Amino acid sequence: MSFETPDDRQYNESHEWALRDGDTVRVGISDFAQDELGDVVFVELPDVGEDVTQDEAFGVIESIKAVSDLYAPVSGEVTAVNEDLFDAPEMVNEDPFGDGWMLEIAIEDESELDELLSADEYTDQVA
Template identity: 75%
Template sequence: MSFDIPDNRQYMESHEWALEDDGVVRVGITDFAQDELGDVVFVELPDEGDALEQETEFGVIESIKAVSDLYAPVSGEVVSINEELFDAPELVNDDPFGDGWMLEIDADNADELEELLSAAEYEDQIA
């Protein structure tokens, strides 16, 4: 099976993606992760203003098959959360790289993104 892995993002081994735009990092889970989870029924996200540390848990995603922790790709302050997911968690399945995004972090150090996997490295990991 082939999964969508956009080249313009970095990836975590735990299957989160990060897309940086002017110091703000948008975060979601990958196409592979949503496929493995199955139908997403609940997403728990932090509050705006919460401080996150790279590689620490920021929330939980629950599907009909499993409950998984979500991890921050960078350290910083949560500046936005995707509140649509509370009423429509299936957006994560329908559009994991678009409408299914989870949160945005004002990165303390955007250089942390360099520690993450490239699209090619992530593709190798899930192969």
């Protein structure tokens, strides 16, 4: 089965994506990850203003199959949270790269982006 992996963003080995917009990174999970999880029923996210650290858990995603931690692709302060997911967690399944985004982080250290995978590298990892 093939999965959508847009090449305008970078990926964590733990299946989160990072889309840079200036000094901010928008974060969500990959198409592969949402497919593996199955129907998402709950998402727990940090509050705006909290700090997250690269490769450390920032939240939890729960599906009918599993409960999984969500890992930050970069360190920084949470500047936005997709509160729509609290009432409609299925948006993660329906549009993981669009309406199913999870949070935005003000980048602390740009060099952390160099540690993330390109779309091709991520696609090779999940193949």
